[in-house]
Amino acid sequence: MFCGIDSRDEIPRICLSEDDRVTDDAGVSFDVDSIIAFPSCLAVAKQGIRWSPTRMTVSDLQSDLHLRSRPVTYFDATGRQHQVHRPVHQTPHYTFGRVVGFEDISLYFLFPDLYREEQKCSRLRDEDFRLWMDGILLPAIYQCYSSAHVQHYPSSYDHSRYNSTARGVERLAQRVHPVAREQQLVYYLPPEALADVWANILATVQEPGFQQFQDVTILLQAKNLKVLTKDITWEKMVSRFQEYWANAIDESHITADLYFDIGKETCPQPASKVMLSHQTAMAKVE
Numbered sequence: 001m002f003c004g005i006d007s008r009d010e011i012p013r014i015c016l017s018e019d020d021r022v023t024d025d026a027g028v029s030f031d032v033d034s035i036i037a038f039p040s041c042l043a044v045a046k047q048g049i050r051w052s053p054t055r056m057t058v059s060d061l062q063s064d065l066h067l068r069s070r071p072v073t074y075f076d077a078t079g080r081q082h083q084v085h086r087p088v089h090q091t092p093h094y095t096f097g098r099v100v101g102f103e104d105i106s107l108y109f110l111f112p113d114l115y116r117e118e119q120k121c122s123r124l125r126d127e128d129f130r131l132w133m134d135g136i137l138l139p140a141i142y143q144c145y146s147s148a149h150v151q152h153y154p155s156s157y158d159h160s161r162y163n164s165t166a167r168g169v170e171r172l173a174q175r176v177h178p179v180a181r182e183q184q185l186v187y188y189l190p191p192e193a194l195a196d197v198w199a200n201i202l203a204t205v206q207e208p209g210f211q212q213f214q215d216v217t218i219l220l221q222a223k224n225l226k227v228l229t230k231d232i233t234w235e236k237m238v239s240r241f242q243e244y245w246a247n248a249i250d251e252s253h254i255t256a257d258l259y260f261d262i263g264k265e266t267c268p269q270p271a272s273k274v275m276l277s278h279q280t281a282m283a284k285v286e
Contacts, residue, residue: 025269030237031230034261035105036065037220037254042107043195044220044253047100049107050186053153053160055129057182059122061089061108065221067259072115082117088219091115092122094129097186099220101248104228108219113212128212133157135210140200144193153187160185226263 042049064087072091073083092114099105114128124132134157142150154160164182189197198218205213228244231237 026266027232027269029230029232029265029267030234031226031263031265032237032241032260033226033263034065034223035221035225036067036259038257039107039218039220039253040255041195041253042198042218043191044218044250045099045107045194046191046248046250048191049097049189049194050100050103051097051189052095052184052186053133054164054182054185055123056095056184059089059093060095060106061093061122061219061221063087063089065089066261070110070112072112074115074117076117084115086115090119090122092119092124092128093219094124094132096218097189099248100188102222102244104225105220105222105248108221110217110219111213112215112217130157131210132213133160136201136204136213140197140204141189143200144196145190149190230265 067088069085069087070091071083072086073081075081088110092111094109094111096107096109099107111124111128114124138154138156141153142155145153154163164185201216204210205216225241229237229241231240
């Protein structure tokens, strides 16, 4: 039988107790895995916001975030109003943008009064989002920022929608498909006017025709921060996290509804190893 070993060679032997000894050394690390907050104002973003004027095709808010269900209201077929509690991701919402300086943080607008008993997803309906953009958000932005800024922003719901699909339509006309049909465009909103924008929004939603938006709430969320914030001691981890947090977040607009998901991990100290395997060999093992 051919085994690949010359008869003059010493046959290798494996001794698991010697060659694969498990080390007793283990290291401990700490991290902030995720953050959830309900800021009182858009000015919470100290360096500004990367604003998305269009809705995501599929929302990135896909879980209850381990929060208690929140009250939402809806009208039934007879016109009677009901209030029920639903997980935060089932509340109609819109991903407003990301925090400059800490872009792992997303900001959302929650609209509890736009909940529908029969809804299959929490994405805003076209007619609701059009009214929100044309009647509330864009007028607030155009009123609070200079013409030097707003000349670069979309002027309406349709304008932003056409901008997001323009490149895909052009590529389709050329019969090439290297880009998505709809792009997620972003625009920078400087921090100086964010407080005024939010105040303008809160005033407008009290006016006739916009009251279905009057309970609009800001949700701040960041996740998958383990590697970014991980360090070997609690003090070093907190210091590392604060460098990012204090640089981007104005804590004067953070309310008591603030939650941190803290992690502690114990891992072996030796470096990890990668073992390569052949598919045929693995099939025989199985």
